[in-house]
Amino acid sequence: MPPLIIPFFIPHSGCPHTCLFCNQRLISGVKQPYPTAEQVLKTVLEWVGRSRRRLVEVAFYGGSFTLLPESLQKYLLDSVQPLIARKIVAGVRISTRPDALNDKILKFLAVNNVKTIEIGVQSLDDEVLSLSGRGHTAVDSLEAIKRVREAGFLVGAQLLPGLPGDTSAKSVSGIKGVIQAGAQIIRIYPAVVLEGTLLAEQFKNGNYKPLTLDEGVKTCAIMLHLSLRAGIPVIRIGLQADDGLSADGAIIAGCWHPAFGELVKAQLFHDLVIKLASGLDDKNAVKLFCNPDRISQVEGHKRSNLMKWKNYGLNIPNLFPDSSLDKNEIRIENLKQKVKSSVVTSYLYEEYNNA
């Protein structure tokens, strides 16, 4: 079971950069710069009381944690230590930039019980990084992932497909690169245009064309598939529909949907069915079976996959639950043929698998 992550947002605190896409206050929905020790204690005890999960981590997200003054980092980390001593919390996770993780910083984090470091990689293409005003290179990210992992932390990578200059191929190559470098968890947040950002200005001037929802879903499905094949968990796909983002006018454009992650997972099942069906002699009277827990994902958002399959000439009016299938598997049958496969083990996107 994954850990219960109790997040505290420190939006934009400590960060001297102005990435094109970033409006941390909006993303986190938090206006207060950082939490007090009392708030940390109260919030953790409330969350723990509501959850049955035993492994708990406190996370400091938003901004660049390791660019905060060390005294403030220490203050925040100290607020968690009594909870760690009482074994209520197992450790701390933080998010930061790849160029803010030298050996001295890693030692400081280790002695303060930081266990997981999530790195804002965003892209492994230097042109995309430069156009997005990141101020670091792809090599900085790859070296940071290796260094953090070698220092004994669990290392995460955050990727942001759809930034200026990006392509689907570049995004896919980015996820391959972070996996190869040793990332153990991944987050994928397709670029959205938030009000108050430099990206919003570019968009309004006609100088930036964001990914459409359909393009974003397709690219993220390939990225998710490659992570699943590599056994690396993708712990989040798409920004959360919290108060900040749901405010009127907060999102101006871009690839966003409140159930974006579900759309991406549905796309995997869509593509797997098409792949399997291509081997069927007769596409009429096809029955589709999946694990009972996956029916809504396989059907797609508002049963959209059923409609898309129909347009492809595949008439699947209903799905059949089959508990003998694991959650990633499906089986399709017609009167003569029966084929089974999984969104993890099938070579779904061969052009990218072999690239």
Ligand code: SF4
């Ligand atoms: S480094 Fe992170 S917090 Fe700073 S501007 Fe860029 S995205 Fe925002």
